[in-house]
Amino acid sequence: xxxxxxxxxxxxxxxxxxxxxxxxxxxxxxxxxxxxxxxxxxxxxxxxxxxxxxxxxxxxxxxxxxxxxxxxxxxxxxxxxxxxxxxxxxxxxxxxxxxxxxxxxxxxxxxxxxxxxxxxxxxxxxxxxxxxxxxxxxxxxxxxxxxxxxxxxxxxxxxxxxxxxxxxxxxxxxxxxxxxxxxxxxxxxxxxxxxxxxxxxxxxxxxxxxxxxxxxxxxxxxxxxxxxxxxxxxxxxxxxxxxxxxxxxxxxxxxxxxxxxxxxxxxxxxxxxxxxxxxxxxxxxxxxxxxxxxxxxxxxxxxxxxxxxxxxxxxxxxxxxxxxxxxxxxxxxxxxxxxxxxxxxxxxxxxxxxxxxxxxxxxxxxxxxxxxxxxxxxxxxxxxxxxxxxxxxxxxxxxxxxxxxxxxxxxxxxxxxxxxxxxxxxxxxxxxxxxxxxxxxxxxxxxxxxxxxxxxxxxxxxxxxxxxxxxxxxxxxxxxxxxxxxxxxxxxxxxxxxxxxxxxxxxxxxxxxxxxxxxxxxxxxxxxxxxxxxxxxxxxxxxxxxxxxxxxxxxxxxxxxxxxxxxxxxxxxxxxxxxxxxxxxxxxxxxxxxxxxxxxxxxxxxxxxxxxxxxxxxxxxxxxxxxxxxxxxxxxxxxxxxxxxxxxxxxxxxxxxxxxxxxxxxxxxxxxxxxxx
Amino acid sequence: xxxxxxxxxxxxxxxxxxxxxxxxxxxxxxxxxxxxxxxxxxxxxxxxxxxxxxxxxxxxxxxxxxxxxxxxxxxxxxxxxxxxxxxxxxxxxxxxxxxxxxxxxxxxxxxxxxxxxxxxxxxxxxxxxxxxxxxxxxxxxxxxxxxxxx
Numbered sequence: 001x002x003x004x005x006x007x008x009x010x011x012x013x014x015x016x017x018x019x020x021x022x023x024x025x026x027x028x029x030x031x032x033x034x035x036x037x038x039x040x041x042x043x044x045x046x047x048x049x050x051x052x053x054x055x056x057x058x059x060x061x062x063x064x065x066x067x068x069x070x071x072x073x074x075x076x077x078x079x080x081x082x083x084x085x086x087x088x089x090x091x092x093x094x095x096x097x098x099x100x101x102x103x104x105x106x107x108x109x110x111x112x113x114x115x116x117x118x119x120x121x122x123x124x125x126x127x128x129x130x131x132x133x134x135x136x137x138x139x140x141x142x143x144x145x146x147x148x149x150x151x152x153x154x155x156x157x158x159x160x161x162x163x164x165x166x167x168x169x170x171x172x173x174x175x176x177x178x179x180x181x182x183x184x185x186x187x188x189x190x191x192x193x194x195x196x197x198x199x200x201x202x203x204x205x206x207x208x209x210x211x212x213x214x215x216x217x218x219x220x221x222x223x224x225x226x227x228x229x230x231x232x233x234x235x236x237x238x239x240x241x242x243x244x245x246x247x248x249x250x251x252x253x254x255x256x257x258x259x260x261x262x263x264x265x266x267x268x269x270x271x272x273x274x275x276x277x278x279x280x281x282x283x284x285x286x287x288x289x290x291x292x293x294x295x296x297x298x299x300x301x302x303x304x305x306x307x308x309x310x311x312x313x314x315x316x317x318x319x320x321x322x323x324x325x326x327x328x329x330x331x332x333x334x335x336x337x338x339x340x341x342x343x344x345x346x347x348x349x350x351x352x353x354x355x356x357x358x359x360x361x362x363x364x365x366x367x368x369x370x371x372x373x374x375x376x377x378x379x380x381x382x383x384x385x386x387x388x389x390x391x392x393x394x395x396x397x398x399x400x401x402x403x404x405x406x407x408x409x410x411x412x413x414x415x416x417x418x419x420x421x422x423x424x425x426x427x428x429x430x431x432x433x434x435x436x437x438x439x440x441x442x443x444x445x446x447x448x449x450x451x452x453x454x455x456x457x458x459x460x461x462x463x464x465x466x467x468x469x470x471x472x473x474x475x476x477x478x479x480x481x482x483x484x485x486x487x488x489x490x491x492x493x494x495x496x497x498x499x500x501x502x503x504x505x506x507x508x509x510x511x512x513x514x515x516x517x518x519x520x521x522x523x524x525x526x527x528x529x530x531x532x533x534x535x536x537x538x539x540x541x542x543x544x545x546x547x548x549x550x551x552x553x554x555x556x557x558x559x560x561x562x563x564x565x566x567x568x569x570x571x572x573x574x575x576x577x578x579x580x581x582x583x584x585x586x587x588x589x590x591x592x593x594x595x596x597x598x599x600x601x602x603x604x605x606x607x608x609x610x611x612x613x614x615x616x617x618x619x620x621x622x623x624x625x626x627x628x629x630x631x632x633x634x635x636x637x638x639x640x641x642x643x644x645x646x647x648x649x650x651x652x653x654x655x656x657x658x659x660x661x662x663x664x665x666x667x668x669x670x671x672x673x674x675x676x677x
Numbered sequence: 678x679x680x681x682x683x684x685x686x687x688x689x690x691x692x693x694x695x696x697x698x699x700x701x702x703x704x705x706x707x708x709x710x711x712x713x714x715x716x717x718x719x720x721x722x723x724x725x726x727x728x729x730x731x732x733x734x735x736x737x738x739x740x741x742x743x744x745x746x747x748x749x750x751x752x753x754x755x756x757x758x759x760x761x762x763x764x765x766x767x768x769x770x771x772x773x774x775x776x777x778x779x780x781x782x783x784x785x786x787x788x789x790x791x792x793x794x795x796x797x798x799x800x801x802x803x804x805x806x807x808x809x810x811x812x813x814x815x816x817x818x819x820x821x822x823x824x825x826x827x
Contacts, residue, residue, distance in 0.1 A: 070687070117804060550808055586809075
C-alpha cells in the first residue's frame with residue numbers, strides 16, 4: 001500500500017490501529033473491519049483517511065498492490081456454505097405416491113437495493129476521559145454498540161450510540177451502520193477529533209447490503225382434485241463475501257417456503273453460500289419474499305396443470321386454525337388465510353375479470369401469503385429484551401432502544417403506553433434511542449416492535465398504573481421523584497421450538513395477506529403497467545390505522561419495484577448500475593392506485609390484539625404481478641420482470657399477446673409514431 | 678453572489694460552481710433541503726427558483742444570482758400542505774418531504790383541483806421510498822381543498 005501524497009493534516013488508519021479485535025461482530029464474526037491480507041470483495045475497506053477539508057481528502061491518491069485470486073461469482077458454484085437448514089414433515093415419498101400430478105419449477109429473484117432516501121451516515125465524537133459518542137442514521141443502536149465494544153476494547157471507556165432522525169431503513173440500516181460506525185470511531189480515536197462519514201449515493205449503492213438473490217426449486221405432488229400431497233423445496237441464496245445476517249435470512253426464507261398451505265408431507269432444504277460480492281443482508285421481509293414469490297408463482301402453475309382456477313386451488317389448501325405449518329406449528333384462531341383470500345377475490349371481481357380479460361393483453365393475478373411476527377424460533381428468548389417506563393415532570397417517558405425510522409414507532413408506542421397508564425397521549429414522550437439512557441429492547445427489525453416491545457410496554461404500563469395508585473404520573477413525580485418500571489421478555493407459555501430439528505413454533509403468530517395485481521402489457525415497449533393494486537391484510541389490529549395503511553401502501557410499492565423495475569446489474573462482483581439514474585425505483589407514475597383493506601383478527605399475545613405488520617406488505621406484490629402476467633399468457637418465472645424478460649416470454653407465446661398488439665386502438669403516449677410490431 | 682432567499686435579500690461569498698444545495702446547507706445552515714442522490718434523480722433537494730421547482734444539487738450557485746429562492750424554511754410550518762402532510766401521514770421517514778412539499782406547492786395553489794394524473798406527473802421527479810405516494814396524493818388534495826375553501 002502506497003500513499004502517493006503528503007499525509008500532513010490527514011488521519012490515516014489501517015488494521016494495525018484497531019485496539020480490540022479486528023472484526024465487525026454479528027453472527028459469525030468472520031468479517032474484518034479493515035483488511036489484513038485478503039480482500040474478499042471489491043468494496044471491502046482497507047485503509048481509512050480523514051481530513052478536515054473534503055476536497056483535499058477526495059483528491060488523495062492511494063495505490064494498492066494486490067495479487068489477484070479467483071473470484072466465485074456464481075452462488076451455484078460456491079463450495080462455502082454459511083448455513084444449511086432442513087425442515088421435514090411427514091413422509092415425502094409417500095406424499096408423491098399419493099399424487100396424481102407432479103409439477104416442477106425453478107424460480108429466481110434478484111437482489112434489491114433499499115434506496116432509503118437518506119444514505120448511510122454517522123458522526124463519531126470523542127467525549128471526556130476516554131469516552132466516545134456515535135451518532136448515526138441507524139435502526140439498531142445496540143447492534144452498533146456491541147460491534148464497537150469488540151472493536152475498540154478497552155481503548156474507549158464510556159461508549160454510547162445514539163440514533164438520530166433516520167431517513168428510512170428497510171433493513172439496510174440493520175447491520176451496515178456497524179461498519180461505518182467502526183470506521184468513524186477508529187478515525188476519531190486516532191485524531192482525537194469528531195469524524196463524520198456520510199456515504200454519497202454511489203458509495204451507498206456499491207458498498208452496502210442488498211436483498212439476497214435467490215433460486216428456489218419446487219417439486220409438488222397434487223391430486224386431480226387439487227389437494228397438495230407433497231411439497232419439496234430447495235432454496236439457494238447468495239450471501240456475498242461474509243456471513244453477516246445470512247443464516248437468519250435463510251431461516252425465515254425456508255420456514256415460509258411452503259406458503260400458507262396445508263400439506264402433510266413436506267421437505268424444505270436451504271443453503272446460503274459465499275460469493276465474492278459485497279455481503280447481502282436484511283431487507284424488509286428477510287428471505288420470506290423470495291420463497292413466497294416462488295411458492296405463489298408455482299401455485300398458479302399447479303392450477304394451470306390441473307385446469308383449476310387459482311382461487312379454487314388456494315381455497316382447497318389454505319391453512320386454517322388448527323392446521324400445522326411445515327415446522328409443525330399448530331395455528332391459532334387468529335389465522336386468516338381464507339378470510340383475506342375471499343375478501344380480495346370478492347372486492348376485485350377477480351373471477352369475472354379473469355374470464356373477461358383472457359387474450360386481451362391485460363391480466364389479473366393474486367398472491368396469498370403470511371409472515372411470522374417477531375424473531376424466528378428461540379430468537380426472542382435469546383434477545384431477552386427489556387423495556388422501561390419512567391415518570392417525568394410532564395407525565396411518562398418510554399425507555400426503549402427501538403427506533404423511529406418512518407414506520408411510526410414513537411407514535412404507536414406512545415399510544416399503547418397512554419392507554420395502558422391511563423394518561424392523555426400528549427403526556428407520553430419517547431426517550432431518544434441513546435444506549436446510555438435506554439435499555440436494550442432489541443433491534444428494530446422482524447416486524448417485532450409493536451408486538452414484542454409494545455407487549456412489554458403494555459405490561460410495564462399496567463405495573464406503573466398499579467404503583468401510581470390513582471395519582472397522575474406528573475403529580476407522583478412531583479411528590480416522590482422518579483418512578484421507574486422495567487419489563488423483560490419471557491416466552492409465552494407452551495411455545496416450543498427446537499433449533500436442531502427446526503420443529504415447533506417458528507413464530508409467536510403470523511400476519512396474513514392476499515394481494516391482487518391488475519396489469520397491462522404494452523405491446524410495443526413490453527413494459528408491464530400495474531393499473532390497480534389491492535391488498536387485503538390481517539395483522540391482528542392496527543394500532544394507528546393511518547400509519548398502518550402507510551406501511552401497506554409503501555411496502556406494496558417496494559414490492560412492485562422489486563417485481564418489475566429494480567434490477568441490480570452485477571459485473572465482476574460489483575454493482576454496475578449504482579446510481580439512481582439507472583437503478584430505477586417506482587415513481588408516482590409507476591405506482592398504481594391502491595385499495596387497502598385491514599381485516600382484524602385479534603392476537604391475544606399482542607398489545608390490544610396487534611401482531612407485527614411491517615414486512616408483510618412486501619411479500620405479495622411480486623407474485624401477484626407475475627401471476628397476472630401468466631394470466632396474460634406470459635410464462636415468467638423470475639423477477640424483475642423487465643421489458644426484456646417480458647419480450648422473451650412474448651416470443652415464446654406470440655399468439656397470446658398478438659390480439660392486443662394488432663387490434664388495440666388505445667391512444668397512449670407510446671402509440672403515436674411507434675413502430676408497428 | 679446576491680439573491681433573495683425566503684423573502685430576504687442575501688449577499689454571500691461562494692465559489693460560483695458550488696452547488697446551491699451546499700450553499701444552502703453549509704454556508705447558510707438551512708438543512709431542511711436534503712441530498713438524496715446528487716444527480717437530480719430523487720428530488721429531495723427541490724427548492725423554488727423564481728417560482729419553479731428545481732433540484733438544487735444540479736444548480737451551480739452562480740445561476741441563482743439575482744433570483745428568488747424559496748426553501749422549505751420559507752414556509753411557515755403551518756402551510757395547508759404542511760398540515761395536510763402531517764394529518765394524512767404523507768411523511769413517514771420525512772427525508773423526501775421537504776422536496777415533495779416544494780414540488781407540490783403549485784398543485785395546491787392551482788385554481789382547479791388537480792387530477793390524479795396531473796399530481797402523478799408533477800411529482801414524478803420526487804422519489805419517496807416509504808409511502809407508495811398514496812398518502813402524498815391524499816395530502817395534496819386535502820391541502821388544495823383547504824386552500825380554496827378560504
